[in-house]
Amino acid sequence: MIEVRYERGVYLPQQNLWLDPWDAKPFAFISHAHNDHVAPHEEIIVSQRTARLLKSRLPGRRIEHILPFGEKRRVHGLDLMLLPAGHIFGSAQCFLFLGNETLLYTGDFKLRPGKSAEQVQWREADTLIMETTFGLSRYRFPPTQQVVDQIVSFCRETIEAGEVPVLLGYSLGKAQEILCSLDGVGLTPMLHGSVYQMTRIYEQLGQSFCKYVRYRANDVAGKVLICPPSANRSHMLERIPRKRVAMISGWAVDPNAVYRYQVDAAFPLSDHADYDDLIRYVDFVRPRRVFTLHGFAAAFACDLRARGVEAWALTEQNQMELHLSAADNALPVDPCAEVSRTAESTQGSFHKQVSDTRSEFLAFAKVGEAIAATPAKLEKIRLLSDYLRELTSEQLPVITTYFTGRAFAQSDPRTLQVGWSVIVRTLQGATKIDDAAFHSIAARHGDTGKTAFEVLDARTTPRPFTIVESRELFESLHRARGPLAKAQLLQDRFSISSAREGQYIVKILTGDLRIGLREGLVEEAIAKAFDVPLDQVKQANMLLGDIGETAALALRNEVHQAQLSLFRPIKCMLATPLPSAESVWQRFVDVGDVDGGSALATQPAIFLEDKFDGIRAQLHRSADRVEIYSRDLRRITGQFPELVDQATNFQEKLIVDGEIIAFEEGRRLTFFDLQKRLGRKSDGEDLFARAAADVPVAFVAFDLLWLNGESLLRTSLRERRARLSEVRLPPQFQIAKVVSARSAAEIEQAFRQARRHLNEGLMIKDPESLYLPGTRGMFWFKLKKELATLDVVVVAAELGHGKRNNVLSDYTFAVRDETTGGLLRIGKAYSGLTDAEIAELTEHFKQNTLADHGRYREVKPDIVLEVAFNSIQPSARHASGLALRFPRIKAIRRDKNVDSIDTLQYAHELAARDAQIQQSVSPEVA
């Protein structure tokens, strides 16, 4: 059997041939000239017309094998033939003769005759790889002539009403099809520039059209404007006051198309096959197996299998299964499994749980609501623990993870890439609610979860949803590539979810449960539910970074088995911020008192270290492996290859805790420099070489957690430090210097010293303390101070979210530009005000609004705030060209008015000072 793979494009490994790949490849077949197929490949197979169109879309040189339709040719020892696909002008299918097997790849295609595309042709083939953009039965297009008639009457009526009809269709293919449809009906088409350009190429290749004109802004009256969809709401169209816009697309059969595209009408004229034609095509080709691609690939494959045709969706996620099936002769995972399983359960051959019609996910959501309803922590814990006890061992880890506001465990690096934007679109799509109604609901809540509830309420037809299915939903959202694919998955789920279920899906997606319960209380609930000591549960969760696995261990009474081990990162110990050296010292004196008043006298001192402005990192090293983890237990090994290289030179197996800083002798590097390396993807050695050269880093170690098989978590900091000092460090590794202190004055002095070293502040640690992962206890403190404060004036206010939904809690503020006298924005903040102050300001701003834009309003600039921050630097975010790091409101300066606020010039001075302190010096480490 021919091997078929999918990796952002179909790949035939045995032939080393790519079919419509997304990325540049050495050797590829390009079915047609739409942009998503255009990449700078080295060598391509194309039809003649596609070659011509490509030339205008992607200039540059490449080797082209231009094949005529219907003739068998040999390219690189490969026998193949192109067949017209009927999709757009020049679009081709690729038919391959591979020994005694044949393969037909359709590319995009349609069966209905088009007026501007060649009529499709086909041959029988053993393997069919087909596009299934419209592979759901609800996509059945009306007869073409009927749609054309509708479009024509739309245009005529619009013109008669004295308005301009605007038809939106892709500039290549769809626009020309529309143009042909208007032939002989007495209308004059006017073409947008990009449409015009493509149409001219069609003509050069022998296609003829009715008379048309090119777009001229002052000549649109009485014409039919044909534009690409991207022109909608563009400058060009906004200049036409009286118009009606229609989208021409297969998606027009969706009842909500008008809202989705923000147009006045939508007509289902498509250059793709509809559902019925997809089915017919399979009948024509009589393949032994089918691979489906694009759109509703999985659903369509499922339908084909129901018809007795072997069919699989070709997507990234099925890759592994396909591979397995070749090797093991096992069946791939069946996307129809849900269906068959329910069928089985009705015959009584399945677990009672499956046949239970009540929705498990709804039960989960209801527990969440009950927890939200009570402010009492103990009551929350009780509700949750009762629920946890009811769950199966399979459900328990999933649910406990959900209750921490996550779809995946903390130590699980997978992300969903589904945010507010995708959620909003899918809620609209699933309910077909109109824009105005949606926005009025959304504006009322400022909470995506609540919005979801109200939007979905009574607009969906709920079906039971099991916990395991919910897990699968999140997993497939993670696997799906691109917002569109994700949106489709989510929309399908919303349309069969109850309002409450949808709300909780959204809560998990956004990571905001907002039920007053998170990891800490979940730990307590697990302890209570399974009668395990709480500290063991906490310990296990710290070590595992996986509340679900912790719960599973608790259920089996095995929590004590969790142990610190190499390559299993643990949460790091955190420090509590304190405002002054005196307040820090007070903490230790108090502890001493409890201890009989003389504890400190008998102890040498407390430990002080500089606080470095970098990224907290945990480095694990064995004899043959090194990994680096971030504060959130994410593997960041790939970002720092030179540290990994150096770490192989340690003599010991160890886990060290420290900070990675941007560092080079004689050069001032900042946190922002470091950030440049952080999000970077780790493919390509060149990239590393360059990144490392740009921003050299150092690892500053300040704690040792594990050494040669021995956990040091339960030894004192003093002991850990002693052990750390004995470790031989490779280059680029340093140990943070510790000094002792015995008074507030010494702390203050060390803090100043740290700042002189250009470090962020000071860490103060109890030398006798154990390492407590994940807690911000009273053993480590940090001392940071603001760089300066600015007096600024509030120029805009926004409604908050969640519990701040009904108050204007978000303030944008400005400084004065002395040269123009104008107010220039410099930052945003709310942090620092009490609820009462926010309430008061809300009232004030409501009465002093200059312009109301819904959730956001510009306000009269008369409230002066004193804003503190840790640094100030150039930025494009705000009009002032400056931005503040960690801005917070120190005070409302009621004694001041707009005229006495600080100036842009002063802010620039601060920024200059901030940047220049450091010119030639580099921060001191040890």
Add this chain to the structure above:
DNA sequence: ACTGATGCGTC
């Protein structure tokens, strides 16, 4: 090839 919007993770 460029740009803006969105999402994520760092502080």
Add this chain to the structure above:
DNA sequence: GTCGGAC
């Protein structure tokens, strides 16, 4: 990172 609020 920051901060205030609730238990």
Add this chain to the structure above:
DNA sequence: GTCCGACGACGCATCAGT
């Protein structure tokens, strides 16, 4: 004390549209 939630700026990746 501890946890929770509501917020800041930045840089990079990815996608979708020019």
